[in-house]
Amino acid sequence: VNAKANDGRTPIDFAGGATAELLRTHGGRSDSIHVAAKVGDLAGVQALLDAGAEVNAKDEGGWTPLHRAARYDHKEIAELLIAKGAEVNAKDEDGVTPLYWAARYGHSQVAELLIASGADMDPKNGGIGALLAIAASYGHKETAELFIANGADVNAKRPRGQSLLHSAAYGGRKEIAELLLANGADVNAKDRYGYTPLHFAVLEGRKEIVEVLIENGADLNAQAILGTPLHHASNSAHKEVVELLIAKGADVNAK
Secondary structure (H helix, E strand, O other): OOOOOOOOOOHHHHOOHHHHHHHHHOOOOOOHHHHHHHHOOHHHHHHHHHOOOOOOOOOOOOOOHHHHHHHOOOHHHHHHHHHOOOOOOOOOOOOOOHHHHHHHOOOHHHHHHHHHOOOOOOOOOOHHHHHHHHHHHOOOHHHHHHHHHOOOOOOOEOOOOOEHHHHHHHHOOHHHHHHHHHOOOOOOOOOOOOOOHHHHHHHOOOHHHHHHHHHOOOOOOOOEOOEOHHHHHHHOOOHHHHHHHHHOOOOOOOO
């Protein structure tokens, strides 16, 4: 940050507004471009790059400026960094790429930009199924739709056999459940213990999710290690869910 251009100016001289003040405040710290990317100072990032800042410089956590732009939803800065040669698949010390942060916080426009710019759809930090799971688990429907449109497996499972639909059912995320089902999610997928998404919805008393699952062909009498959905609804004292299951034809004599 103390490097000088031909006219003798440093990055602090080039930087405008918030970034210049931040550089002065932090004494010209080596991660100045990361600060500028984080706060969304497009002019500052441009000035720092013009002054020789490294576009793929990593901070103490291994984050590049593009990680910061993705995390804080600064699309224009991400576009600039990529145009200047930013590595879209750069990994931090935990092996996480910028696309992960776009998925985690539902920054769909940044995610779309990264994918269009060659972001790895199967990174070591989880794969596209995992990235979809991240977006879905936080209820980021638009970002989840983007991943599905780009080939995400809607039936991807976690180590215990739970699918994305299991998670949506358990968490009560109706829009995500509907999105997954509309794109081919298995409504009767079973985890290693035999539990289906309907079991999960019933356990948490998610009546609206139960209705969606039934409408999409959920097996009312699916047997898991501890019984059918009706068993679990009864044990959990979810009266409305019990009534719904019975009204839809659940076997009250199932064992």
